Amino acid sequence: MPLSAYAQQGTKVFNAETFKLDNGLEIVVIPNNRAPIVTHMVWYRVGAADETTGKSGIAHFMEHLMFKGSTGLAPGEFSKTVRSLGGNDNAFTSQDYTAYYQSIAVEHLEKVMTMEAGRMRGMAPPLEEVESERKVILEERRQRTDNNPQSRFSEQMGAALYVNHPYGTPIIGWFHEMEKLTWEDAKNFYDKWYGPNNAILVVSGAVTRQQVHEMAQRIYGSLQPITLPPRQRTISPPLHGQPKMILHHPAVRQPVVQRSYRVPSYRQNAKDSLALQVLEEIVGGGPTSRFYKSLVVDQKLATTVSLSYRAESWDDSILIVHAAPAPDIHPEKIEQAIESELRKLVKDGITEDELRDAKTSLQDAAIYARDSLSGPAMIFGYGLATGASVDDIEYWPDQIEKVSAQQILSVAQRYLDPDQKFDHPPVTGYLLPVIVQEEETKE
């Protein structure tokens, strides 16, 4: 039986066990006994988009500070302990969630759980650690964003796409605001959002529901829930202009043409989101996709092209068409070729063959995802943190199976039609080397 046939039977992908402690902590256990190891993740339903205006970067700064001293742990002791036990740990911050994880031998699960519970409500970094960590995040911004033209470009595309919405502010923060972040700012953010009733614990690996339940009850169970504010974000107004962003940068070797669209997230519109996921596979998914065949193979206008869609987002999500023009090809030619492909899509839709292939490929990927420990933990984490249910995740291959060609045509027409006016118009961007500036801006 081919893997893809699997999904049609309505079987769960991960067979995760889920339950909740009395203090509101949601728990997902994904048993996997291939090796005596475990991935332990805590996801908080808070991210950069929940920051106060003018305090950009505080979510990410707080993530860093979580390693700098908590109940019973000296600064740096958390990670040092994990490493000394043969494991590894890290954390990351998005617009909508912040997550902490450790991968470690199963016998040390209790230890990492104890440490993680300790920093859920008991952060108290020494002030000199706060000062030095601020330097670290500023350096991180310099390295990853300020010295990276693609990041600078994305940041400005984002600001243009998300007017009056926090997604227009970069996760890492604006440098001049980061410089002024204090422990008081971090503590306000922490006290407001970090608590068991705003967290999801995901444990995958050589454990049973029973073991995790007992251990989590003992370790996390005594933490008091917090009073959670609503997730209140500003909303973008309808804007009908066509924004464009051109960035010339001396470090650019390969020009980029990008168009970013605002499209529904899974939380906002599950049906459309599923159709967009299949559309992504057909139009932009690798060397057999429509865009690639047309722009790279047939027309030789671009050396690479992709269309990518992110389903996991609390508010409006993003779909990005990204292309690298072939030498001597003007970015406008690429734009026109992309629009031409989109017009075909909007007019004729997709074929049943394309649909079948895309579904198979997506469903197979879901099955392969089961093999790792961190993969499924990630899927549950970002899914649950952005409004999906456990069933949405378990039966995702079934949901993908139900997407029709008509649905794909419909989302293409409603969100990607180059001849339609949108309330939140896509932003077109060119990232170009400095040397061709004169040629580009003149006729």
Added chain:
Amino acid sequence: MPLSAYAQQGTKVFNAETFKLDNGLEIVVIPNNRAPIVTHMVWYRVGAADETTGKSGIAHFMEHLMFKGSTGLAPGEFSKTVRSLGGNDNAFTSQDYTAYYQSIAVEHLEKVMTMEAGRMRGMAPPLEEVESERKVILEERRQRTDNNPQSRFSEQMGAALYVNHPYGTPIIGWFHEMEKLTWEDAKNFYDKWYGPNNAILVVSGAVTRQQVHEMAQRIYGSLQPITLPPRQRTISPPLHGQPKMILHHPAVRQPVVQRSYRVPSYRQNAKDSLALQVLEEIVGGGPTSRFYKSLVVDQKLATTVSLSYRAESWDDSILIVHAAPAPDIHPEKIEQAIESELRKLVKDGITEDELRDAKTSLQDAAIYARDSLSGPAMIFGYGLATGASVDDIEYWPDQIEKVSAQQILSVAQRYLDPDQKFDHPPVTGYLLPVIVQEEETKE
């Protein structure tokens, strides 16, 4: 003696009398006895840029509500009383200030002053007035912005120019946020910002300092000062991309090409601001200006072109180059012609003749401004509300006189050079009819 010689003598333009009450109310009296009338204005040092995120439009909503019932006055009674006494009154809101004024026979000054003082701390509109006034501001937005392509265009240009800064939000507010504004929101704003120590009273007309002082002391003097928060606005990050905004609208008959620059306000940099004021006169001031002569008269590329600079702004101000392309002239041609003029300016600067003519014209305008009652009151109001001093205003012609050709060259180079990279790059916009859309977006 020509008018322009006047300025060189270091004479005050308005001979205004200024003083302050104990409660912090700043008072400016501009005696003018041509007619037995008076203009009475109260300026609050608060505007749309001081709003809380997500509450856009509250400053302007509050301005409307100020007419809807206060201590001793029924809704609508304020304006009705002014009209019944043969006067007229109105109000306006900007990003940085909100002002209320009445023009009336001098014998009724006490009456309007009493009413104005009554609404400085005693607003209490009935809730049904709040509800109906919200409909009024929404309708105002529909009429003036949503149905007006130039306003829609400006709004989006502003959002692109002022990333992460409140000037990127329109003064009237975003429709979806205005819909949700409540009396509680307005009251919070009012209690925070409306008080004698955040206001400037300007009286111009057939009055003496003595009369106004005595009357103001009696009427405004008993109002208690409020605890004022700092004017804390978010700051735009440096962004090096070149943003562009294209808006096609069916109601556009005449296309527009616009480029908006962020430049210092008078408060931020008096010297540069004065140079920009003279530059504005030389480059963009009417049919004898450089832009007009080049683009309209000589090259016949545009039917009109202007460069306008606003000195009165709390934070970064704006300089706008605006042109209407002649029939069949592509907007890019206009852009190139503007850039070419700017390159000349940056390279060669201006001539002494141009400088002399511009100064004379500006200084003459200042002298003529003395003739009206409301003109000088306006000048003091927006000047003082955005950080200028009384002397800055009185000796403005002298200050203009001191601007050198070198200073103008310097501001042109630092703020308008088309080949320079700016931390806050200018935004280029095209406002175009819908019918030419296909031709415009294709090669």
